[in-house]
Amino acid sequence: MSKITSLADLKKMKEQVQANLKLRENSDASDTLVQIKVGMATCGIASGAKETMTFLVEETSHQAIDAVVTQTGCMGFCYAEPTVEITLPGKEPVVFGYVDKARAREIIDRYIIKGELVDGIIPVNFRTIDEK
Amino acid sequence: MKTISDHILDISQNSVKASANLIEIIVREVWNDDLYLLEIRDDGCGMTPETAARAQEPFFTSRNTRKVGLGLPLLKQNAEQTGGSMEIRSELGKGTTVMAQFGYSHIDRPALGDMAGVFLLLAIGHPGTGFRYDHFTPEGAFSISTAELLEILGEVPLKTPEIMAGIRELILTNLMEIKATI
Numbered sequence: 001m002s003k004i005t006s007l008a009d010l011k012k013m014k015e016q017v018q019a020n021l022k023l024r025e026n027s028d029a030s031d032t033l034v035q036i037k038v039g040m041a042t043c044g045i046a047s048g049a050k051e052t053m054t055f056l057v058e059e060t061s062h063q064a065i066d067a068v069v070t071q072t073g074c075m076g077f078c079y080a081e082p083t084v085e086i087t088l089p090g091k092e093p094v095v096f097g098y099v100d101k102a103r104a105r106e107i108i109d110r111y112i113i114k115g116e117l118v119d120g121i122i123p124v125n126f127r128t129i130d131e132k
Numbered sequence: 133m134k135t136i137s138d139h140i141l142d143i144s145q146n147s148v149k150a151s152a153n154l155i156e157i158i159v160r161e162v163w164n165d166d167l168y169l170l171e172i173r174d175d176g177c178g179m180t181p182e183t184a185a186r187a188q189e190p191f192f193t194s195r196n197t198r199k200v201g202l203g204l205p206l207l208k209q210n211a212e213q214t215g216g217s218m219e220i221r222s223e224l225g226k227g228t229t230v231m232a233q234f235g236y237s238h239i240d241r242p243a244l245g246d247m248a249g250v251f252l253l254l255a256i257g258h259p260g261t262g263f264r265y266d267h268f269t270p271e272g273a274f275s276i277s278t279a280e281l282l283e284i285l286g287e288v289p290l291k292t293p294e295i296m297a298g299i300r301e302l303i304l305t306n307l308m309e310i311k312a313t314i
Contacts (some may be wrong), residue, residue: 004301005309011284017294018286040257042203045142046133050246053253061293069291071257073145076197 014038034067034112035087041074049082055082055101059108061087067112077122086111095122133206135245136170136234142203143172143230144254144263147276149194150176150228154262155254159244161236161269161313167216168234168241175227183220192313207232214238236313244314248303251276263305272310276303 004010038044038053054070060067077083080097086107087093096107097120110116133139140157146156152174160169179187188208193201207230208218216233219247220229234241247265254263255278264277281290281299306314 003305004162004298005305006281006302007284010281010295010298010302013298014285014288014295017292018288021292022286038257040141040145040253042133042142042201042206045138049136050141050249050253053257054249057253057256057291058293061291068259069256070259071145071148071253073149073195074197078198 018043031089032066034060034065035085035093036067036069037072037085038074039073039077039081039085040071043074043078044081044083046118047081051101052082052084052099052104054103054107055058059105063108063113065108068090080122083106083122088112088115096120097122133210135242136168137245137247137250138231139170139203139207139210139242140172140247141250141254143207146203146230147172147174147176147228148258148261150174150178150281152176152227154264157251157263157265159265159267159312161267163236163270166236168236170232170234171229173227173229178224178226178228179220179222180224181222184220184228187220188260204230207301210234210240210242214241242311247314248300251303252290252296254300255281264265267307267310267312269312271312274303274306274310274312276306301311 004013036056038049040049053101057069060069075083075095082099083097084097084099085093085095103120107118111118133142144155145305154175157295158171187204190202190205191200209216211232211234214235214239216235218232220228222228251265262278266275285295
């Protein structure tokens with residue numbers, strides 16, 4: 001494909017992509033949607049949350065996982081950044097700590113796809129830095 | 133924060149927290165005056181003059197998950213290290229503008245870094261918020277906004293891998309066109 005240098009080029013590209021887009025839009029989103037929140041405050045960014053989020057966005061797209069990846073602020077676990085909160089459909093949210101690319105891959109492959117528990121969950125009874 | 137774009141990602145979170153509808157990111161390279169200017173402007177809830185002044189202190193934060201807030205102090209430090217400065221203009225109910233001035237040719241001025249990636253992550257990570265990015269150099273200007281992207285894309289999601297790659301290429305080629313310092 002030719003180089004994208006203008007919005008018009010992008011529009012052409014979008015039309016090609018649209019034609020190939022899988023028809024999974026008509027599935028009922030709310031009972032299959034995985035919600036992923038990446039802690040993107042100063043502490044998160046300094047620990048590489050940007051790379052983690054980029055990977056999560058790209059990988060869930062590649063694997064056609066129905067997921068919405070958003071950013072959130074600091075959850076208080078600054079020592080365990082990057083932190084990621086994942087809510088599987090119909091489940092309680094689970095927060096994972098120290099999520100670099102390798103851990104993010106493990107979380108997608110094992111927790112999101114297979115529903116297995118993975119090491120590194122920050123339990124609800126963990127304390128934030130202020131409570132320590 | 134290693135790059136200017138890291139700061140942009142960081143400071144924009146403040147604007148999102150302030151319930152901004154539109155966040156404008158403006159980078160100006162003024163080569164003749166040896167200046168590199170960064171401006172992040174939002175239409176969020178704004179701050180009182182007292183809060184705006186305190187926001188520059190490392191031990192001030194509006195959140196209650198922790199007692200420190202380093203985003204703005206780190207930007208201030210980085211700007212001052214290059215002979216520059218940081219200023220916050222804010223009006224309650226109107227919005228906040230953070231302006232940082234760097235010495236363009238100073239050895240400690242951070243590189244812009246992965247601005248295309250940051251713009252994409254902001255747009256994807258905050259679907260309800262509008263973002264606009266303007267970059268000016270003496271060679272020209274480049275501008276991109278989530279509003280125009282969403283209009284073009286229609287129901288095709290921004291996070292579609294091909295679209296993300298396309299937008300990244302669009303930003304990079306245009307920044308190169310205006311000889312932006314990346």
